[in-house]
Amino acid sequence: MAEAAGSEAAFCLQNVTITDDSKDDYQCEEVSADDEFSLQEEDEDLSTALQAIQEQAEDAEILTSQSVLTSEKSVCEVPEAMDDFFCNFLVRLGMSRTLDCFQTEWYELIERGVLTVKDAGLVPTVYTHNQHLQAENMSLKKDLENYKLAANKTKEALLKMQKERDFHRMHHRRVVQEKNRLICDMKRLKAHYASYEPVLKQLSEKYETMLKQKMLTSLERDKAVGQVTGLQAVLENLDSGGVKQISEAKVHDCTRKKDFEGPTQKALREARQQKIIIAASSSSDPVKDAEKKMGKRHLKDSEFPVDTEVNTYLECAKEHTQPLKSGEYQLSNILKVHDLAVSCLALHPRKDIVVTGSDDHLWKMWALPDGNLLMTGEGHTDWLSGCCFRPSGTQLVTSSGDTTVRIWDLSRRGCILTLKGHARAVHGCSWHSRGDFVASASMDSTSKIWDVNSERCRYTLRGHKDSVNSIEFLPFSSTVLTSSADKTLSLWDSRTGLRVYTFHGHLHPCNHATFNTKGDAVASCDSSGVLKLWDMRKLVPILSIDAGPHPANQVAFDQSGGVVALGSSDGSVRVLRRDAGQLSALRGPGGAVRCLRFHGPRLLLSAGADGRLCLWT
Incomplete structure (x- = not known):
């Protein structure tokens, strides 16, 4: 009841008399037709009409301002009843109990007749004016506080901008100083280069004279050869x-x-x-002449084999001339081999053993198909990129991101040789079928041929313009195949260290390339998922299949050479049957497939980023 009374006390009642319109003294005048016609004639003048509209707008503004002033004045001049004034005052201060007591006593007095409305009177306008001024003062204080907050924020922003300005000025001065220093260095280098120009001219002149002397020497040599030929003819006659x-x-x-x-x-x-x-x-051997030109030969250097060796793998290839259909491969087993991603696989040449290399700096040896752990190799200080067994199966070579190539003796269970020479990470390695040489490919755009017996680098293969991502020996041959990020494949002669041929055709960096068992075909893949087959006899592309858009990481032939497997970054293994031209996908448990190998005629191994080895039969 007190709250209701307080809410009612917030309003005041006023007596207002409404007069009848009929009693107004104002009378309307009629407008004649002539006046309307005159108005129409005046409207025809455009300037007069615009002026009249402008005057009407001004009059309307004046009337609205006057009405606002009169309304405000009327509100201020109307006095407030005394009881309403007291009620509003108590409500504003929150004195609800006092308000209840006041209303009770006030209305009791009025009912008794002790107090009348006339006796109470009206509140003087000065109190109402004070209330309006107080309310206005409060609103002005709030505006002042808001303005102070805005001023403080503006001041902070100004200080921040000044600090940033000073910082940029200082940075600009440093840049200017560095620029001036570089200009001075460029001037000194130009002067230094100018001082070398006479020496370069002298050297070029000496070079030209030496060429002339060389030509004269060659002429004299030819003359001497002619004389020797004449003496040979005389000797044959005698x-x-x-x-x-x-x-x-x-x-x-x-x-x-x-x-x-x-x-x-x-x-x-x-x-x-x-x-x-x-x-x-x-009758001398050109290979030996090339070795003499390359440098002095070490006493323990191995002899490079000739290319007339018989490929013993051809017998296995003939036994499996009928490849399996790609749809017959099914996931038979999954082995958790590493905690991190598996980057390389290697199969033992004689036993059911597989070696896996991982980003955890370890390589592990497993028995197939049960997956029993046989051996673990520790020694590399970075991720492993490649591994390969020696043809005899007694040793293992690994390459790593720590720029080294290590050779491990499986009987001793340790590293017996570390080959150092690459400037950047080594991406792959391969062992020659004779067992005396190891090849490695590196991110420094070079490949190296290592002699295991003399423990030194025999040749450095230079020619690629970007990282060399894979390397492989042609079985029972001295030919080496490399794939590079410069979108090319290259064939090299390991006996001379010279490039024999370059395959062009990929539009993206090549990730891997490999020979088939017969050695008459090459398969390669690139970072856009394109698989290409090349004819080694004609040196031309045979087939190109787009298995993208995900990158293709590695490619492998089966023993018959009729099936090609491709490991993709989308977690699948693509299997191509060459005779039918069909490409099918084998979906694994997940993760990018980074390496794969065929083991025998009926087993395919794949591993990838999830650290698991999948067996497909």
Whole structure:
């Protein structure tokens, strides 16, 4: 009841008399037709009409302002009843109990007749005016506080902007100083280069003179060869003996005294010696000549095999001439082999054993198909990128991101040799079928041929313009295949360290390339998921399949060469049957497939980013 009374006390009642409109003294005047016609004539003048509209707008503004003023004035001049004033005052202060008591006593007095409304009177307008001023003062204080807060925020923003301005000024000064210093260095380098120009001119002149001398020497050599040829003809006319007789005559001449040697015999002896030298030079091996040109040979260096060796893998390939259909591969087992991603696989040449290398710096040896752990190798300080068994199966080579290549003896269960020479991470390694040489590919755009016996680098293969991502020996051959991020594949002769041929065709960086068992085809894949097959005899592409858009990480042939498997970053293994041209997908448990291998005619192994090894049969 008190709250209701308080809410009612907030309002005041006023007596207002409404007069009848009919009693107004204002009378309307009629407008004649002539006046309307005159108005229409005036409207025809555009300037007069615009002026009239402007005047009407001004009059309307004046009337509205006057009405606002009169209304405010009327509100202020109307006095407030005394009881309403007291009620409003108590409500504003929150004195509800006092308000209840006041209302009770006030209305009791009025009912008794002790107090009348006339006696109470009205509140003077000055109190109402004070209330309005107080309310206005409160609103002005609130506005002042808001303005102070805004001013403080503006001040903070100004200080922040000043600090940033000072920082940028200081940075600009540093840049200007650095620019001036670089300009001075450039000037000094230009002056230094200008001081070297005379020396370069002298060297170029010396180089030209040396070329001329070389040409003269070659002419003299040709002349001497002509003379030797003439002496050979004379020798053939005088003596028709073979090389064996010449060698005997040489021994006999060496033991003979010079006093008993006449001019004719001396000429014959020199001619025989020249003939033996020419025969020896004509029968020399170009590979050995290349080795002599490359540098002195080490005593423990191994001999590079000839390319006429028989590929023993061809017998296995003939046994499996009928490849399995791609749809027959099914996931038979999953082994958790590493905590981190598996980056490489290697199969033992004689036993059911697989080696896995991982980003956890370890390689592990597992028995197939049960997955029993046989051995663990520790020693690399970074992720493993490749692994390969020696053809005898007694040793293992691994490559790593720590720029080294390590050779492990499985019988000793430890590393026996560390090969250092690459400037950046090593991406792959391969062991020659003879077992004396190891090849490695690196991110420094080079590949190296290592001699295991002499424990040194025999050749550095230079030619790629970007990272070399894979390397592999052609079985029972000295040919090396590399794939690079410069979108090319290259064939190299490991006996000379020279590039033989370059395959062009990929539009994206090549991630991996491999030979088939017969050695007559090459499969490669790139970072856009494109798989290409190349003919080694014609050196042309045979087939190109887009398995993208995810990158293809590794490719592998089966023993027959009729099935190609591709590991993709989308977690699937793509299987291509060459005779049918069909490409199917094998979906694993998940994670990018980074490496895969065929083991025998009926087993496919794949591993990837989830650290698991999948067996497909």
